[in-house]
Amino acid sequence: MRIRVDWRSSCSLTGTVLKWLAVPLAAPLVLAAYDGDAITPFVVAVVVTAVLGAALELLSDERELGQREGFLMVALTWLGVAVVGAIPFYLAGLAAGPSSAFYSLVNALFESMSGLTTTGATVMGGWDFENQSRAILLWRQLIQWLGGLGILIVAIGLLSNLMVGGAQLMETETQTRNVTKLTPQIESTARLIWGLYVGLTLLAAATFYALHLVGLGPNMDLFNAVSHALTSVATAGFSPEGQSIGAFSPVVQWAVMPFMILGATNFVLLYYISQGDFERPLESEELRFYLGAIVFFSVIVSFIIGLDPEINKGFEETLRHGFFNVVSLVTTTGYASTDFDLWTPGAKHVLFLCMFLGGMAGSTTCSIKTLRWLVIFKGLYRNFFTSIHPSAVRPVRLGDGVVEEETINDIFSYVMLAIVIFFLLTIIIVVDAARVGTTVTEFEALGAAASIFLNIGPAFGMAGPMDNYAGFPVTTRAVMVVMMWIGRIEIIPVLVLLLPAYWRS
Amino acid sequence: MRIRVDWRSSCSLTGTVLKWLAVPLAAPLVLAAYDGDAITPFVVAVVVTAVLGAALELLSDERELGQREGFLMVALTWLGVAVVGAIPFYLAGLAAGPSSAFYSLVNALFESMSGLTTTGATVMGGWDFENQSRAILLWRQLIQWLGGLGILIVAIGLLSNLMVGGAQLMETETQTRNVTKLTPQIESTARLIWGLYVGLTLLAAATFYALHLVGLGPNMDLFNAVSHALTSVATAGFSPEGQSIGAFSPVVQWAVMPFMILGATNFVLLYYISQGDFERPLESEELRFYLGAIVFFSVIVSFIIGLDPEINKGFEETLRHGFFNVVSLVTTTGYASTDFDLWTPGAKHVLFLCMFLGGMAGSTTCSIKTLRWLVIFKGLYRNFFTSIHPSAVRPVRLGDGVVEEETINDIFSYVMLAIVIFFLLTIIIVVDAARVGTTVTEFEALGAAASIFLNIGPAFGMAGPMDNYAGFPVTTRAVMVVMMWIGRIEIIPVLVLLLPAYWRS
Ligand SMILES: [K+]
Ligand SMILES: [K+]
Structure with a gap:
């Protein structure tokens, strides 16, 4: 066991990521130049990301991360x-x-963190949607992607090995435990995922544009086709449209749904599908649970809104x-x-509860995820059984395998x-709202907290889908960035x- | 292992309880006669409880209950x-x-179940508070007690042995596991608790009346003194006063608080205190956690309402x-x-969250209880530690002892x-509200569900403390009775x- 956490290695790898961030940043730069908008942001x-990244990279040439270094x-x-990512927003005066x-x-950091975390909560008001350049709007979409x-x-290559909150259950091809040399594995997984992800995004863009x-x-x-392809496959939610x-159109709305669903489907299953293997996906209990939910x-929700004559304008709608x-x-x-x-x-209440579900593990989705809920429901059912037959041994099964007790406990704990x-x-x-005298209702607070912490995006009231988070006190928004x-x-x-203990031996 | 659950034994013991229920029912009967009100209810x-109880008692003379029989x-x-308990309410036309x-x-069953479960949610409107006899009001208080x-x-004598959701952790003197012959133990524990409970109730009544x-x-x-003594020590909440x-008076309000707090304190600790032993209670981590919370x-809450000039009428208030x-x-x-x-x-939102806490295990309190929260917080903290040092063994400690892993898992699961x-x-x-066209806001639904299921009583909106549950659809109230x-x-x-599997071998 190493004595201290090797923070230099962690910083160095982060530096590499930052250095490469200069490449996607070139896309809005080119668009800004093409549109004749400001390129300075x-x-x-x-420049900042290239210099900072290169500097951090120099901290270490050790490329092997243990568990603690992976977290860091x-x-x-x-x-x-x-x-x-916040630099362009700040310099362009977004929601300033x-x-x-x-x-x-x-506000700039909120928009950037909300983008990168694929949350999709925005501080942009009507003024911003009308006056910000297409380049800035594209950067919002791109950082989500x-x-x-x-x-x-991270989910398929890294955290599944770090065994966080039961993520190791996920159906991956790289299911080995207690791996300490992560880097080569991350790289091979990354290539596979990259292909699928790009392919799915192109398919979405082509569909929308067609x-x-x-x-x-x-x-x-x-x-718009590219912008929404980027954030539907990423289950991220930003849109250059305020609405x-x-x-x-209704047809477009129907067409967006499958891409959100695919973006929140385990990419290992999508890989099988892309190879023409439909058997494994069909056998996936989690997939059935996810689609069933x-x-x-x-x-x-359709039943409830169907009962309201003010909202119900016909069956299809x-x-x-x-x-x-x-x-x-x-x-x-x-x-x-x-x-x-x-x-x-x-x-609205049922929508609120939906936020806690999340899509499948091993996808771009956020929130709790269906894999965890499935194990929880199975675990609870098993515990009923053992509460009447305490001496019985009755493992929790998932697909062909048995879920380890340690994993079940990890999931409950998570x-x-x-x-x-x-x-x-x-x-x-x-x-914080009481402190500054802003009225935030109970449900607004619950909805916004769920939406922020579970990385959904919109919520209710002043965090509603056609409104934005600028109504909360700025201190609350600062906390939300962290959350x-x-x-x-x-x-x-x-x-x-x-x-x-993390920093000690 | 017995082949089938011995449901006759369970019914027989329930019969004994029902038979003895005739005794407390005599109290409102006498009051009704004294006041010249209807005694028929x-x-x-x-008559019903005596006959039904005696009949059920005949089903078995086996007085030993296993785990499954205990649950039943x-x-x-x-x-x-x-x-x-609902019979008098129904015959008196309460909230008819x-x-x-x-x-x-x-409605009669709602009031009775709310009483017996010490929930304290009521369907009584202004008419009922003004027109129901003192005998009916007393029965409401008494069934809570x-x-x-x-x-x-049940909590100290029975469930602690049945090991439900970690209740076995509670500080009891009768901490033996896997007991199958429960009855003698229940009887000795019952006598001890009975004395403390009666004593505390008398002290409350004397204090209020003084x-x-x-x-x-x-x-x-x-x-009023007797009525409120009965439902404060039982942490139950019914009041013959609509307000x-x-x-x-403010003095009375202050005086009621310690009795609610004592009613939600582990009665084993109260037993020590009654014996002049203050050392053990002071050492109790759960007690400190409970009072600290x-x-x-x-x-x-005082801070938030203190900021509102409409509510803040001075420091003491x-x-x-x-x-x-x-x-x-x-x-x-x-x-x-x-x-x-x-x-x-x-x-209101903070009050809503308070509902999920509950007082100490081994008391009259409802909800999750501080013991479970304490173990959860300790378990989560421990899991942070093991997530960075997976091979480390680090038990969760409570007081002098170590909490078994099985117990921790039981608690998370519960x-x-x-x-x-x-x-x-x-x-x-x-x-259900949408079905009948009643407007129930999201927070009303959340508050009422928490208050009913966690057996608190009042919530917010139409379930608010000065209102009652009659505003919900009757079908919702039927579900609430079960909950x-x-x-x-x-x-x-x-x-x-x-x-x-419960009914099979
Ligand atoms: K999102
Ligand atoms: K109560």
Whole structure:
């Protein structure tokens, strides 16, 4: 056992990521130049990330990470990219405050962290949507897509080995435990995922644009097609349109749904499908549970909004809005097909609960994830059984295998931790609101806390899908930045850093 | 291992309880005769319970219960007593519907189950408070007191051995595991608890009435003093006053608090205190955690309401209302010193979270209980440690001992189960409300579900402390009756009955 955590290695790998961040930053730079908009925000960001990245990289040429170094590298990378990603927003004056630099800085960082963590919560008001350049809007979309790719690589390649909160259960081809030399494995997994992810994104963009070309999506031009392809496959949710997917035709709304669903499907299963193997996906209990949950909650929401004559404008429309917004929240995308904040409370409440589900493990999805819920339900059922037959041994089965007891405990512990932090965040939100005299209702606080910490995006009331988070006190937003960061990388990689034992032997 | 569950033994013991229920039913009968009010409701109830009880008792003369028989006996007893307890309410027309018998039956059963489970949620409107006899009001108080006594006996004598959700951790003198012959032990524990419980109730009644005699509680007459002693020590919450404890003077409000706190304190610790041993209670980590949580949340709530000039009428009053209502909800009593439903959303939200705490294990309290939360927090902290040092063995300590891993898992599983059922109940509430076209807001649904399932009593909106549950659809109230029952006896004794394996070998 090494005496101390090798923080230099972690920083060095984060440096490599930052250095390469200059490449995707070139895309909005080129677009800004093409459109004749300001290029300075992107030039500065490219220079900063290249210099900072190269400098950090020099800290170590050790490329092997243990468990602790992996945690640190993940935490640092998400923080570092979010900070660099905020530079263009800050320099372009996105959602800038009238006077306070702190206010503008927090907003730029909020938008960037919300992007990178694929949360999709925005501080952009109507002014920003109308006046920000296409380059800035593209960077918002692109950082989400990068965030989705990053989490895929971490979830399948890294955290599955670090065994965080039961993620090791995920169906991966690289299911080995207690791996200490992670890097080669990450690289091979990364290549595989990269191909699938790019392919899926191109397919989405082609589909959306094709609808435009045949006249079914009048305003789904190339920029919009690419922009929404980037953030649907990443289950991320930013849109250059203030009305989100509600700005587009019903056909487009239906067409977006499968891409959100695919983005939240285990990429190992997608890999099998891409190889023509449909048997394994069909056998996946988690896939059935995930799709079943979507149908279950969509039917409930459609039923409730169908009862309201103010919302129910016909069968197709009711079903479309019911399914779209449930799919959007279960997959943690956070698009909206309509302002669901205007729905009856019952429908909004069910949407709120959907936020806690999440899609499949090993995908771009956020939140708790269906794999964990499946194991929890199976574990609870098993525990009923053992509470009447204490001496019986009855393992929890998943697919062909048996879930180890340690894994079950990890999952219960993880979900409980998430719920505890979620509740703490709601307390911070209401106390901070009371402090500055802002009215935040109980459900607004619950919805915003869930949406931020579980990386969904929109919530209800002033965090509603057609509104934005600028209504909260700036101090609350600063806390939310941290919470999006913690939530996206599954809590533990950040929280262990606070433990003295982490830094000691 | 016995082949089948011995349901006759369980029914027989439930019969004994029902037979003896005739004795406390005599108290309101006598009061009704004394006041010249209708005695028929009580005469019918006495006859039914005596006959039914004696008949059930004949089913078996086996007095030894195994684990499965214990679960069944507890579930049947709470159901049976609630049904018998509803008879006087039904015959007296308490919260009766204008036409439908189902409506009146559900309301009578709701009030009775809410009483027995020490929930304290009421369907009584202003008419009932003004027109029901003192005898009916006394029976409401008395059934709560009996429910508190019953749960004490089960919690310390029975469930602690049945090892439900980690209750075996509780500091009891009778800490033996895997006991199959429970009855003698229950009887000795029952006598000890009975003495403490009666003593505490008498002390409360004497204190309240003394305040009246010295002029500090003008309307705290003997009937009110006894009534509130019965339901404060039982952390139950019914009041013959529509304004709850808000109907009384500030001094009385302060005086009620310690009795709620004592009612939610582990009775084994109270036993030590009654023997002059203060050392053990002072060493109890759970006691410190419980009192610390009360102070923590009281300060937050007082802070929030103190910022609102409409509510803040001075330091003493703000602190009194902050502490009173936090104490009331953390101990799961459910009294109110003022209509906290009129408070700012932030304060209400913190009160909502307080509901999930509960007082100490081995008391009359409901909800999750501080013992479980303490183990969860310690378990989560330990898991951070092992997530960076997977090979390290680091047991969770509580007081002098080590908490077994199996117990920790039981507790995580129990709390997760409670949270899942709580969320399901909120879905039932909003869907049922949508079905009949009643507007139930998201927070009303969340608050009512928590308050019902965790056996608190009041919540927010139409379930607020100065309102009642009659505003919900009658079908929702029927579901709530079942949920109060399941919640009070810690879920598992009811849910295992649904398991085919329970009834087989
Ligand atoms: K999202
Ligand atoms: K109560």
